[in-house]
Amino acid sequence: MNPPYATFDNHLFPIQIVTFAAHDPTEEEFDQYLKQLAEIFEKKKPFVRILDASKVKYLASNLRIKQGKWIKEHNELLKTYSLGTAYVIPSTMLQFLLKAIWLVSDQTNEKKVFSTLQDAKLWAEGQLKKAQP
Helix, strand or coil, X not given: CCCCXXXXXXXXXXXXXXXXXXXXXXXXXXXXXXXXXXXXXXHCCCEEEEEXXXXXXXXXXXHHHHHHHHHHXXXXXXXXXXXXXXXXXXXXXXHHHHHHHHHHHCCXXXXXXXXXXXXXXXXXXXXXXXXXX
């Protein structure tokens, strides 16, 4: 049995780290991931999200489209609460696929791609500091 497609770590909140497993998700697993993504809005507090896709090999086009639609549907909440999203993606092919998602999603919050989780965490901490009055 495969591990969960996405593991959510909130112990550093307001930094949330989502780590993806190496296997391709089923549609059901991807829907569960999207549902869990939205749960952070219930806190009604600003946050920075790190999406660690360093083990991901590929994401099917129907799931990329679904991700883009989710971002569009949650755009107002993202504008209100998200201080940015860091993506950990060492693969240039996956970086290209991510940029394709960005094209269809019209995501307005700040986003940046990193090769390492450590660099993403440093950026996330900087985003939090920038947001402090």
